[in-house]
Amino acid sequence: MSSSGRSxxxxxxxxxxxxxxxxxxxxxxxxxxxxxxxxxAAPAEPTLSYGGSTAPPFAKGSxxxxxxxxxxxxxxxxxxxxxxxxxxxxxxxGAETMSGSSPVQHLVREFLExxxxxGMICAGSLAAKTSGLEKQPLTSHPSVKSSLDQHFDxxxxxxxxxxKLVTSRGPGTTFPFALTLVEMLCxxxxxxxxxGPMVFPEGTPW
Amino acid sequence: MSSSGRSxxxxxxxxxxxxxxxxxxxxxxxxxxxxxxxxxAAPAEPTLSYGGSTAPPFAKGSxxxxxxxxxxxxxxxxxxxxxxxxxxxxxxxGAETMSGSSPVQHLVREFLExxxxxGMICAGSLAAKTSGLEKQPLTSHPSVKSSLDQHFDxxxxxxxxxxKLVTSRGPGTTFPFALTLVEMLCxxxxxxxxxGPMVFPEGTPW
Numbered sequence: 001m002s003s004s005g006r007s008x009x010x011x012x013x014x015x016x017x018x019x020x021x022x023x024x025x026x027x028x029x030x031x032x033x034x035x036x037x038x039x040x041a042a043p044a045e046p047t048l049s050y051g052g053s054t055a056p057p058f059a060k061g062s063x064x065x066x067x068x069x070x071x072x073x074x075x076x077x078x079x080x081x082x083x084x085x086x087x088x089x090x091x092x093x094g095a096e097t098m099s100g101s102s103p104v105q106h107l108v109r110e111f112l113e114x115x116x117x118x119g120m121i122c123a124g125s126l127a128a129k130t131s132g133l134e135k136q137p138l139t140s141h142p143s144v145k146s147s148l149d150q151h152f153d154x155x156x157x158x159x160x161x162x163x164k165l166v167t168s169r170g171p172g173t174t175f176p177f178a179l180t181l182v183e184m185l186c187x188x189x190x191x192x193x194x195x196g197p198m199v200f201p202e203g204t205p206w
Numbered sequence: 207m208s209s210s211g212r213s214x215x216x217x218x219x220x221x222x223x224x225x226x227x228x229x230x231x232x233x234x235x236x237x238x239x240x241x242x243x244x245x246x247a248a249p250a251e252p253t254l255s256y257g258g259s260t261a262p263p264f265a266k267g268s269x270x271x272x273x274x275x276x277x278x279x280x281x282x283x284x285x286x287x288x289x290x291x292x293x294x295x296x297x298x299x300g301a302e303t304m305s306g307s308s309p310v311q312h313l314v315r316e317f318l319e320x321x322x323x324x325g326m327i328c329a330g331s332l333a334a335k336t337s338g339l340e341k342q343p344l345t346s347h348p349s350v351k352s353s354l355d356q357h358f359d360x361x362x363x364x365x366x367x368x369x370k371l372v373t374s375r376g377p378g379t380t381f382p383f384a385l386t387l388v389e390m391l392c393x394x395x396x397x398x399x400x401x402g403p404m405v406f407p408e409g410t411p412w
Contacts, residue, residue, distance in 0.1 A: 022228040025271055026225045067274070170403065
């Protein structure tokens with residue numbers, strides 16, 4: 001893959017939906033977007049230090065796949081100046097950790113204030129509410145709709161683009177979510193170039 | 207998720223396509239199928255021992271996601287008696303390692319001889335050839351078609367079921383591939399029960 005010069009920060013935590021994380025990360029890498037995954041620790045978890053350096057633990061996925069994050073999430077290493085996009089995947093427990101983190105909430109606001117792309121999928125959309133984003137079109141997994149539909153113009157569309165905020169519904173919508181992010185970051189031609197070799201079945205509606 | 211009493215062995219190696227691995231594993235777990243991932247080392251890689259125990263290394267995915275396998279692949283721990291299905295994902299380098307492994311080739315034959323399900327996707331279908339399976343309907347990623355179409359009744363269908371052998375094409379066909387495996391192992395009702403909460407877009411052809 002050739003580098004696009006673009007970069008994305010993708011959050012991960014214990015309980016992250018591993019399909020949503022993996023499809024997004026992999027699809028963006030196929031577009032030449034440099035991806036970095038950052039582990040957000042649950043409030044009760046201490047950050048472990050080994051001889052002065054801090055190595056992230058595995059993120060235990062919602063269905064038991066253990067993924068090694070690229071680094072720990074920290075407000076110093078995760079800034080809108082360093083990345084073109086911020087992605088918050090779903091998985092109930094992982095999304096609870098991310099959306100409940102005040103540094104993550106701060107980062108969501110900073111990315112959007114600086115005109116950078118923010119993607120949220122599934123229960124990850126809860127971070128739109130906890131970050132205090134203004135009322136705008138948004139979607140999420142149906143299981144968290146009742147927490148969001150009073151605060152946003154709630155939609156049942158698979159992918160909802162509201163300015164630089166992109167929201168989506170679940171594992172089954174992660175491909176069109178990721179391809180939408182590719183299009184916003186790298187253009188329509190790159191989206192088509194990435195889509196082809198993935199060999200979607202005929203009639204796939206994205 | 208409730209247990210189905212069914213189990214699947216999913217191979218992984220350096221260079222495995224992480225979407226194909228993750229979508230299959232996660233979807234099967236959602237169906238209550240107990241999944242175990244086994245790391246197949248490339249021929250040049252030594253098996254590392256620490257104090258008598260052997261822990262598998264990370265599998266370095268084809269797009270840079272590092273996944274911790276559940277165990278090392280070994281002919282002793284990976285038998286058709288222990289699992290209802292064997293899955294071989296793609297990713298050029300990972301599939302080369304798996305399809306070139308004579309213990310893996312032996313296992314593919316044993317699973318099929320015992321009437322167990324074998325799934326291969328993308329370049330993983332190369333294992334059908336290296337295992338010496340008889341001529342039958344099969345598909346793969348288009349990039350390895352020319353290695354396979356002399357030996358099999360090559361198809362461009364997204365998912366091809368030939369007895370207990372299920373083959374498929376790439377990341378974009380992994381959801382229907384995994385749902386087909388769920389149906390074969392647990393029935394049509396379970397397939398629909400797993401499919402719903404994934405929230406596929408309207409018009410998705412699987």
